[in-house]
Structure formats: structure tokens, C-alpha cells
Amino acid sequence: MGGDIGPGAVVPAAVQALSSSPALELILVGDQTVLETHLQAHRQLLESGRLRLHHASEVVGMDELPSRALRFKKDSSMRVAINLVKDGTAQAAVSAGNTGALMATARYLLKTLPGIDRPAILTAIPSIQGRTLMLDLGANVDCTAEHLFQFAVMGSVLAHAVEGIEAPRVGLLNIGEEEIKGNDQVKEAARLLHDSSLNYIGFVEGDAVYTGDVDVVVCDGFIGNVALKTSEGVAKMIAQFMREEFKRNPLTRLAGLVALPVLRAFRRRVDPRNYNGASLLGLRGIVIKSHGSADAQAFAHAIEVAVKEVDKAVPDRIDHQLEAQLTERQAV
Amino acid sequence: MGGDIGPGAVVPAAVQALSSSPALELILVGDQTVLETHLQAHRQLLESGRLRLHHASEVVGMDELPSRALRFKKDSSMRVAINLVKDGTAQAAVSAGNTGALMATARYLLKTLPGIDRPAILTAIPSIQGRTLMLDLGANVDCTAEHLFQFAVMGSVLAHAVEGIEAPRVGLLNIGEEEIKGNDQVKEAARLLHDSSLNYIGFVEGDAVYTGDVDVVVCDGFIGNVALKTSEGVAKMIAQFMREEFKRNPLTRLAGLVALPVLRAFRRRVDPRNYNGASLLGLRGIVIKSHGSADAQAFAHAIEVAVKEVDKAVPDRIDHQLEAQLTERQAV
Numbered sequence: 001m002g003g004d005i006g007p008g009a010v011v012p013a014a015v016q017a018l019s020s021s022p023a024l025e026l027i028l029v030g031d032q033t034v035l036e037t038h039l040q041a042h043r044q045l046l047e048s049g050r051l052r053l054h055h056a057s058e059v060v061g062m063d064e065l066p067s068r069a070l071r072f073k074k075d076s077s078m079r080v081a082i083n084l085v086k087d088g089t090a091q092a093a094v095s096a097g098n099t100g101a102l103m104a105t106a107r108y109l110l111k112t113l114p115g116i117d118r119p120a121i122l123t124a125i126p127s128i129q130g131r132t133l134m135l136d137l138g139a140n141v142d143c144t145a146e147h148l149f150q151f152a153v154m155g156s157v158l159a160h161a162v163e164g165i166e167a168p169r170v171g172l173l174n175i176g177e178e179e180i181k182g183n184d185q186v187k188e189a190a191r192l193l194h195d196s197s198l199n200y201i202g203f204v205e206g207d208a209v210y211t212g213d214v215d216v217v218v219c220d221g222f223i224g225n226v227a228l229k230t231s232e233g234v235a236k237m238i239a240q241f242m243r244e245e246f247k248r249n250p251l252t253r254l255a256g257l258v259a260l261p262v263l264r265a266f267r268r269r270v271d272p273r274n275y276n277g278a279s280l281l282g283l284r285g286i287v288i289k290s291h292g293s294a295d296a297q298a299f300a301h302a303i304e305v306a307v308k309e310v311d312k313a314v315p316d317r318i319d320h321q322l323e324a325q326l327t328e329r330q331a332v
Numbered sequence: 333m334g335g336d337i338g339p340g341a342v343v344p345a346a347v348q349a350l351s352s353s354p355a356l357e358l359i360l361v362g363d364q365t366v367l368e369t370h371l372q373a374h375r376q377l378l379e380s381g382r383l384r385l386h387h388a389s390e391v392v393g394m395d396e397l398p399s400r401a402l403r404f405k406k407d408s409s410m411r412v413a414i415n416l417v418k419d420g421t422a423q424a425a426v427s428a429g430n431t432g433a434l435m436a437t438a439r440y441l442l443k444t445l446p447g448i449d450r451p452a453i454l455t456a457i458p459s460i461q462g463r464t465l466m467l468d469l470g471a472n473v474d475c476t477a478e479h480l481f482q483f484a485v486m487g488s489v490l491a492h493a494v495e496g497i498e499a500p501r502v503g504l505l506n507i508g509e510e511e512i513k514g515n516d517q518v519k520e521a522a523r524l525l526h527d528s529s530l531n532y533i534g535f536v537e538g539d540a541v542y543t544g545d546v547d548v549v550v551c552d553g554f555i556g557n558v559a560l561k562t563s564e565g566v567a568k569m570i571a572q573f574m575r576e577e578f579k580r581n582p583l584t585r586l587a588g589l590v591a592l593p594v595l596r597a598f599r600r601r602v603d604p605r606n607y608n609g610a611s612l613l614g615l616r617g618i619v620i621k622s623h624g625s626a627d628a629q630a631f632a633h634a635i636e637v638a639v640k641e642v643d644k645a646v647p648d649r650i651d652h653q654l655e656a657q658l659t660e661r662q663a664v
Contacts, residue, residue, distance in 0.1 A: 065512065128569050138507050141515045175470050175557040180397065183473045183554060206561030210569040222515060223558050225507040226551070229538030230559040234566045237460050237542040238602070245598045252594045259591040262584045266577045270570065 001030030001077045002059050003096025004293045011038040013299035018050055021307060027090055029054045029081040056080040060097055062292060066104035078102055082109045085285040092286035092306040096294050103139050103280060110285040113315060115322045119282035120151045121289065122158060124275050129212025133159050137278060138225035145188035148218055150322065154281040155216035156198050157321045161312040165215050171204035173219035196325055277302030279309065281318065286310060333362030333409045334391050335428025336625045343370040345631035350382055353639055359422055361386045361413040388412040392433045394624060401433035402440060410434055414441045417617040424618035424638035428626050435471050435612060442617040445647060447654045451614035452483045453621065454490060456607050461544025465491050469610060470557035477520035480550055486613040487548035488530050489653045493644035497547050503536035505551035528657055609634030611641065613650065618642060
């Protein structure tokens with residue numbers, strides 16, 4: 001069981017998820033002895049059968065090369081968990097482990113859906129008006145127009161099925177809203193999307209992710225990853241500056257005390273734990289990537305994301321929607 | 333005189349800059365009659381000779397195609413101003429106009445420095461530890477490794493000359509710090525930088541821009557633009573959420589009043605006006621791009637940026653540094 005914290009976060013998250021979702025059953029994959037130690041206070045869950053353990057003797061390191069993990073770690077917790085999805089024992093896998101290895105292993109074992117060239121990573125991001133879905137976040141550093149189109153279909157399906165948005169507004173991330181802006185890939189992707197029956201609203205700029213004027217933001221994985229990490233950087237800097245200003249002198253400390261309930265309410269609203277759980281989309285199965293440093297609450301949220309995607313049969317819907325879009329394109 | 337506000341921002345900014353820099357002389361380029369109207373309260377500046385007017389009959393629209401502006405707007409304020417730099421009348425041009433047209437016009441009139449394939453746009457960004465310089469921010473959507481190398485040289489020169497950093501730490505923006513991450517361009521650029529005498533510290537991720545662990549962040553213009561716009565979006569969302577939380581009820585409003593001086597101190601620290609003024613680097617002359625919506629204070633800051641680059645003879649330094657780097661590379 002990987003991630004920066006391992007069973008220390010995953011086990012309490014599992015307990016929490018089981019108590020909030022009565023129909024949920026979980027299989028913890030990892031070192032059986034270690035897991036049993038962590039579960040000493042929760043024997044009744046094991047006895048109820050809703051929580052099972054599945055031994056895996058290896059763990060993929062957070063910095064391990066995906067190709068190495070794939071070749072040499074045949075009994076890693078990550079691989080065993082994905083195999084449980086493959087053989088139908090589990091309906092989804094959730095991992096806080098090495099993203100590259102998770103994607104490579106999931107792709108190798110589960111395979112992509114027909115018509116999907118490359119899986120993509122999607123996450124929900126807080127916006128002024130609610131939530132924005134964004135993909136790809138780092139699985140693909142070079143994308144063709146066709147890849148971006150497939151991402152748009154997948155993001156749109158998720159926004160509809162999981163977020164409940166009737167006709168999700170899909171935007172292509174670009175460096176300007178005018179048609180002449182951008183590289184060849186986004187221009188061609190724009191043409192494909194314009195001709196599709198998706199609710200394509202055109203190019204959007206980086207700030208649109210947070211204004212909420214778009215439901216699904218599509219970009220290649222290099223750009224999506226940089227945008228997400230940059231956002232984290234800005235948020236951390238702002239938090240740091242706020243702390244420093246409130247700690248400047250006794251008077252500002254007092255003001256901080258008075259403002260504390262408001263600052264806490266604000267923090268809850270942008271708490272990244274409530275957005276934890278990125279979807280590996282385009283696979284013949286559901287795989288959710290939790291942030292490596294996720295604590296129990298955050299990991300529990302990633303489990304919730306998996307539950308929702310299982311409920312809505314996301315891979316089937318992507319399969320149908322993509323087929324519909326491609327059929328429609330040929331008919332034009 | 334372009335930009336979203338035009339002379340209403342630029343004229344008071346000029347007055348402010350002249351009063352804070354006693355050695356400065358400014359030429360305002362635009363519609364003479366309009367400028368004179370705005371300057372009615374400042375006749376003594378015109379009489380002193382430190383402020384001159386230069387008529388230009390046209391303005392490039394903020395959404396006008398750069399190619400059209402270049403071909404048909406021969407007497408635009410932007411073009412006339414850059415021509416003043418070209419003929420030596422002015423030492424730098426500052427514009428709040430259409431970025432694409434400004435870049436195209438500057439490149440056409442001033443030409444690039446020897447060894448520079450493409451000019452780039454650089455700006456300073458606040459970080460937890462001070463300021464980070466970042467380029468390119470949108471001039472070049474597709475960059476080769478050699479372009480990225482040239483950007484690194486230019487950014488390093490600016491960090492040294494203007495920011496006063498002895499050996500500026502240069503990082504390449506990537507989706508991970510490991511050598512295997514990224515696309516072919518960044519991998520090859522990493523090799524070029526590693527072999528150079530620049531203080532290259534390796535790949536950095538998006539959050540490094542704001543942690544201050546790097547002085548110069550190098551990336552292609554698509555990524556730089558998205559990162560910057562995304563950052564603006566996050567900052568706006570956070571500001572909006574803070575406002576909403578403090579306005580929730582009479583009690584939170586009271587807390588807001590108590591915290592107001594602290595919040596104001598915080599806001600001053602990240603005030604984008606104090607970072608206004610992006611440098612068009614790699615040209616045989618100094619051109620500074622102000623944000624289109626810059627007010628007088630922000631535009632005055634862009635003028636300050638121009639003054640600093642003139643003082644430090646930035647184009648000459650870039651020319652020398654690039655020549656030194658290329659000579660060194662051939663010698664290896």
C-alpha cells in the first residue's frame with residue numbers, strides 16, 4: 001500500500017467510508033500483517049465481511065520508474081488491486097501511489113476503451129460558481145487534436161453522469177479566446193468539437209477554470225499539470241502571506257482571533273481534501289488516484305469518487321458516448 | 333494610445349513617474365489633442381521639456397489581428413513609439429496595447445538580437461521569498477529546446493542585471509522533477525542548460541514559481557500564459573470567497589472590520605499593480621508591455637521597469653551573454 005502515508009491514512013479512510021456508505025464493501029490490498037495491526041480496533045468490520053484484506057507483498061516506490069514497476073513488481077499492492085478490478089472481484093481501485101506507475105499498470109491490465117487512444121487524468125477543481133472538471137492533468141505530455149477530442153467526450157460524460165449537469169459546457173484551454181490563437185493541435189481540436197454534438201463553448205483561458213464559466217476544461221497533460229501545480233503554489237503563497245500578516249504584532253494577532261471563524265469557514269470551502277480523487281478515464285474499469293499525501297479524510301473522499309463512478313457506470317457511458325460521437329462524425 | 337483605459341491611465345502615470353524619477357524624460361505618443369486635454373493641469377511639465385507629445389493618428393484595437401495592425405496601421409501610437417526607440421529618440425517604449433500587435437511590430441521594426449530566434453515575454457511574479465521571473469508568457473506557442481535555452485539566457489541576464497541576483501537559479505518548468513519527465517523539447521533544453529555555465533537547477537514544477545526556490549522559470553509561451561492566467565483565476569476566486577465569508581452575517585462583517593488593516597496589508601503584498609510591466613526580451617531595444625487594464629499606478633510601475641532596463645542596458649547584456657554561452661558551447 002503506497003502513498004506518502006500508506007495504511008495510516010488508508011485504513012481510517014476505509015473505516016470512515018464504510019460507516020458513511022452502508023452499501024459499500026472494501027478490500028484493502030497490502031501487507032496483511034501491517035493491515036491487521038492497523039485494524040485491531042475494527043475487528044467487527046472484518047467479521048461483518050464488508051471489509052476484507054488481500055495480501056500483496058510489494059509496494060511501488062513513489063519515485064520508481066513506471067516501466068520498472070510494471071516489469072518487476074508483479075505483486076505490488078497497486079497491481080493486485082487493479083487485477084481485482086480486472087477479474088471482477090472489485091468494481092473500482094483507489095490508490096495514493098505513484099501516478100505514472102498506476103496509469104501504466106491500469107492501462108496494461110485493464111486496456112483502454114474502444115476508440116480511446118490514451119487514458120487521461122481528470123479532477124474536480126473548486127470554482128467561484130461550484131466545480132470545474134479538468135483533464136488531462138499529466139498522463140499525456142503531447143496530445144493530438146483527436147486525443148483532446150476524446151478527453152472532451154470523457155470529461156463531458158463525467159460532468160453529466162457524476163456532476164448531474166444536463167449539457168456540460170466544454171472549453172478548450174488556450175492562450176486567448178480568439179480563433180487564431182494557439183497551436184495547431186488546439187485549433188484542429190476546436191474544429192472537431194465544433195462539429196460534434198457536445199456543448200462546446202470554444203477556447204477558454206486559464207482563469208476560466210476558477211470563474212466557473214465552463215464545466216469541463218480540456219488540455220494536454222503538460223499544461224493541465226502545470227496549471228494545477230501553479231494553482232497549488234498560488235494558494236500556498238496566499239495562505240502563507242495571510243498567516244504572516246495576522247502574526248505581525250499583538251494587534252494583528254487579536255484581529256486574527258476575531259476573524260478565525262470566518263477564516264476557518266473560508267478554508268473549508270477550498271479544502272483540497274474535498275476535491276481529492278482524480279479519475280483515470282478511458283480505461284475498461286474504474287481507477288481513482290488519491291493525492292500521495294492524502295490524509296484519512298482526503299482518502300475517504302477519493303473512495304466516494306470511486307463509489308459515484310461505479311454507481312453511474314462511467315466506463316460504459318464513455319464507451320457509448322464516444323461511439324455515438326464517432327458515428328455522428330462519419331455521418332456528416 | 334491603446335489599452336483598455338488609454339490616456340486616462342497613461343497620462344497620470346507619466347506625471348507620477350516624472351515626479352518620482354527626476355532624471356526621467358517621457359514622450360507621450362497618441363492623439364495630440366486628446367493628450368493635451370488630459371495634460372491641462374500639468375502645463376509646467378510640458379514647458380520643462382521633460383514631457384513631450386508626439387502625435388499618432390491611429391490606435392491598434394485590442395482585438396485587432398497583429399498582421400493587420402502591422403500592415404495597415406502605419407501611424408498607430410504603438411508603432412510610432414517603437415519607431416522612436418528604433419531611431420534613438422527614445423530608449424524604451426511602454427505600451428498597454430494589444431500584446432500580439434506590440435510583439436509583431438517591435439520584432440518587425442527593431443529586429444531580434446543576433447542568436448535570438450524569437451523574442452519572449454517575461455514578467456516578475458510574487459513569491460513567498462520575493463520575486464520570480466518567468467518567461468515566455470505567450471509570445472511563442474511552440475518552442476524548440478534552443479528557444480527555451482535562449483529564454484533561459486535572457487531571463488538569467490534580467491535576474492542578474494535588474495534584480496541584482498549574483499548567480500540566478502534557472503529552472504525549466506516541467507510536470508515532474510525527475511529527468512525522465514516531460515516532452516522532448518524540455519528534455520533537450522535541460523541537456524543544453526546543464527552543459528552551459530548558467531546556474532541551471534533542473535526541472536521545476538508549477539508551484540516552484542511561488543515558493544521562491546528558483547529565480548527564473550523557463551517555459552514555452554502556451555504553458556507560461558496558461559500558468560499566469562490560472563494563477564490570476566485562483567487569486568480572484570480566493571478573494572471572492574474571502575469577501576463572501578466576511579459578508580455572511582453581522583458578526584462576520586464585524587470580524588471583517590477588525591481584520592481590515594491586516595487584509596489591506598496582505599492585499600498590498602500581492603497587488604498586481606506592483607508587478608505590472610512585462611519585458612519583450614530578445615529585441616534590439618527595450619519594449620515593455622503593461623497590462624491592458626492597468627490603472628495609473630500600475631502603468632507607472634511599467635514605466636519604472638523600462639527605466640531599470642535602460643539603466644542596466646539589458647539588450648546589450650543579453651547580446652553579450654548569449655554570445656558567451658554559444659562560444660562556450662562550441663568550445664566544449
